[in-house]
Amino acid sequence: MAFVIADRVKETTTTTGTGNITLAGAVTGFRAFSSVLSSSDTTYYTISDQGGANWEVGIATFTSPSTLARTTVLSSSNSGNAVDFTAGTKDVFITLPAARTVQSVDGGTTGLTPSTASYGVISLGGTLVAANGGTGQSSYTIGDLLYASGSTALSKLAGVATGNALISGGVGTAPSYGKIGLTTHVSGTLPVGNGGTGSATTFTTGSVVFAGASGVYTQDNANLFWDDTNNRLGIGTATPSTALDVNGVVRDSKGDVRTIVQNAQTSAYVLVVGDAGKHISITTGGVTVNSGIFSAGDAISIYNNSASNQPITQGSSVTMYLGGTATTGNRTLAQRGICTILCVASNTFVISGAGVT
Numbered sequence: 001m002a003f004v005i006a007d008r009v010k011e012t013t014t015t016t017g018t019g020n021i022t023l024a025g026a027v028t029g030f031r032a033f034s035s036v037l038s039s040s041d042t043t044y045y046t047i048s049d050q051g052g053a054n055w056e057v058g059i060a061t062f063t064s065p066s067t068l069a070r071t072t073v074l075s076s077s078n079s080g081n082a083v084d085f086t087a088g089t090k091d092v093f094i095t096l097p098a099a100r101t102v103q104s105v106d107g108g109t110t111g112l113t114p115s116t117a118s119y120g121v122i123s124l125g126g127t128l129v130a131a132n133g134g135t136g137q138s139s140y141t142i143g144d145l146l147y148a149s150g151s152t153a154l155s156k157l158a159g160v161a162t163g164n165a166l167i168s169g170g171v172g173t174a175p176s177y178g179k180i181g182l183t184t185h186v187s188g189t190l191p192v193g194n195g196g197t198g199s200a201t202t203f204t205t206g207s208v209v210f211a212g213a214s215g216v217y218t219q220d221n222a223n224l225f226w227d228d229t230n231n232r233l234g235i236g237t238a239t240p241s242t243a244l245d246v247n248g249v250v251r252d253s254k255g256d257v258r259t260i261v262q263n264a265q266t267s268a269y270v271l272v273v274g275d276a277g278k279h280i281s282i283t284t285g286g287v288t289v290n291s292g293i294f295s296a297g298d299a300i301s302i303y304n305n306s307a308s309n310q311p312i313t314q315g316s317s318v319t320m321y322l323g324g325t326a327t328t329g330n331r332t333l334a335q336r337g338i339c340t341i342l343c344v345a346s347n348t349f350v351i352s353g354a355g356v357t
Contacts, residue, residue: 266284
């Protein structure tokens with residue numbers, strides 16, 4: 001089904017009334033409707049009395065081979081209504097109704113301009129403005145962005161160098177590219193998992209920052225503080241007075257470093273590696289120093305906590321010098337005597353003190 005207009009198509013008819021028109025054949029020098037139309041095609045038509053005053057212009061639907069249905073009446077001698085034709089011969093032909101002709105084409109406010117053609121195909125050129133659904137832009141560079149620069153206008157924002165971000169200028173202001181300012185464009189607290197501190201706290205100068213609960217960075221200046229002016233570290237104090245100022249007990253694996261930890265024994269005792277840095281309080285049986293136990297720098301103190309002599313035995317493969325002499329061998333620690341045994345090399349010791357013979 002198509003809408004068809006063709007030149008020099010004209011037939012006659014003797015149809016009466018307001019119904020379908022039965023075509024009676026082409027007028028000499030003209031073509032029949034069937035030569036340009038197929039069934040269900042539509043076209044403009046005119047039917048008029050030959051020598052009479054009745055006429056009708058409209059849109060008809062063709063049914064092969066020779067029937068026109070008067071689908072729509074556009075104008076007529078009957079005030080725009082279908083004409084009730086009487087007996088007699090009428091002319092029927094394809095025409096272009098005046099009401100359906102294009103007299104001018106105007107692009108209006110669209111920004112489009114029609115071609116100069118006055119018939120046939122009339123094309124529109126130009127750039128459709130934003131107010132009519134277009135952009136108002138006719139060319140772009142790769143990377144350009146469009147933004148509303150007015151209530152009915154779009155503008156281009158040209159791309160910039162790598163590393164810049166699109167930044168809002170606020171309501172009613174054009175956007176722009178630039179660097180993200182952490183103080184002007186970013187709010188909130190960056191979590192530890194994303195490289196932040198997880199804390200909005202402004203740390204005090206000298207704070208030694210550490211991971212607190214849930215990994216959030218925190219400070220505790222009263223218990224851990226660095227005096228960067230004097231290069232002093234305070235533990236348990238925020239006002240260190242020495243390079244390392246500790247307010248509290250300092251302990252190591254042996255115990256309190258200000259105390260020589262005691263290992264009290266009441267029978268014969270063989271020193272073990274855990275005795276390094278301690279003092280042995282012995283009441284009976286004496287003390288033996290065996291090989292393969294201590295390393296150079298280890299020291300052990302022995303106190304004779306009795307009223308009788310206590311033997312200090314040099315174990316197998318051990319060399320134990322009496323301090324200030326070349327004498328080696330077992331020693332005796334007198335009652336209430338005290339001595340220190342220092343490992344100076346592998347299985348080599350020096351013993352000295354009060355009451356050592």
